[in-house]
Amino acid sequence: MSTWADLSLALENNTRLIMVEVGARMYQRGLITAYDGNLSARLDAEHLLVTPSGVCKGELDPITLVLTDKLGQPLNPAAPKPSSELALHLEIYRQRPDVKAVVHAHPQNAVALTLAHISLADGILPEVVATLGHIPTTDYGTPSSHASAEVSRRLIRSHDALLLARHGVVAVGKDLWDAYFKLETVEHLSKIVAITYQMVGKVPILPPAEVRHFIDNYWVKKQQADGRAEICYGPGRCQCS
Numbered sequence: 001m002s003t004w005a006d007l008s009l010a011l012e013n014n015t016r017l018i019m020v021e022v023g024a025r026m027y028q029r030g031l032i033t034a035y036d037g038n039l040s041a042r043l044d045a046e047h048l049l050v051t052p053s054g055v056c057k058g059e060l061d062p063i064t065l066v067l068t069d070k071l072g073q074p075l076n077p078a079a080p081k082p083s084s085e086l087a088l089h090l091e092i093y094r095q096r097p098d099v100k101a102v103v104h105a106h107p108q109n110a111v112a113l114t115l116a117h118i119s120l121a122d123g124i125l126p127e128v129v130a131t132l133g134h135i136p137t138t139d140y141g142t143p144s145s146h147a148s149a150e151v152s153r154r155l156i157r158s159h160d161a162l163l164l165a166r167h168g169v170v171a172v173g174k175d176l177w178d179a180y181f182k183l184e185t186v187e188h189l190s191k192i193v194a195i196t197y198q199m200v201g202k203v204p205i206l207p208p209a210e211v212r213h214f215i216d217n218y219w220v221k222k223q224q225a226d227g228r229a230e231i232c233y234g235p236g237r238c239q240c241s
Contacts, residue, residue: 008044015041015049015176016062022103022180023051027058031105031187037168038083041101041176042093046070050089052080084144091149092172095157098226099172101179106168109190113137114165116197120189123211124203128189130218135186137163158228161186 019039026032037057040050050066051057066082067075072090074082089102113120120135136155141147152170155162161171161182169186173179196203
């Protein structure tokens with residue numbers, strides 16, 4: 001009969017393999033380069049698995065992924081140093097009990113939009129509104145500092161993906177694959193928006209009634225299923241459910 005310890009170890013080992021695969025996918029898709037990006041997964045209420053600092057996430061080794069306590073302290077003193085962006089991940093886990101994984105990357109189109117002050121917070125593509133709601137941009141916070149976590153704190157409560165000004169994208173999910181696919185979606189939308197701006201100088205947004213339809217019938221229901229109390233229909237338009 002399997003013990004709880006056996007099941008926990010199996011979960012950790014499986015998560016290590018998935019994290020390696022997701023990191024490779026991020027690198028292959030050009031969402032990160034060199035030593036950029038970081039990933040984490042919440043194994044249980046007390047433990048996290050985190051990518052190490054200063055390592056290409058396209059060439060991760062499952063053995064060197066860092067097991068930490070819920071405060072981000074490595075359980076093995078000889079383990080590699082965890083990601084310098086760990087403060088951002090820890091803040092997200094504090095704000096979102098439903099989140100089991102966080103991925104952070106520097107996709108080119110999304111970062112470029114933040115430099116051009118072009119927002120994804122309004123409804124643009126119906127499929128994205130239905131699956132991700134609105135995607136706001138944070139204020140600037142120095143990367144690899146607590147400021148990066150602070151500028152994300154309020155927005156991450158009601159959104160599953162954020163553009164970090166001059167920095168990148170952070171996405172969260174029920175597991176690593178869920179968070180990764182949200183990251184993919186943000187960069188896909190960013191590329192469409194960038195191309196549209198090049199063509200016509202602006203991006204038409206969905207009519208408000210259409211946005212409300214997809215928010216109410218898809219996104220709000222998902223938030224409520226996750227037990228979240230704050231529902232956001234767009235920038236500055238939040239209410240308690």
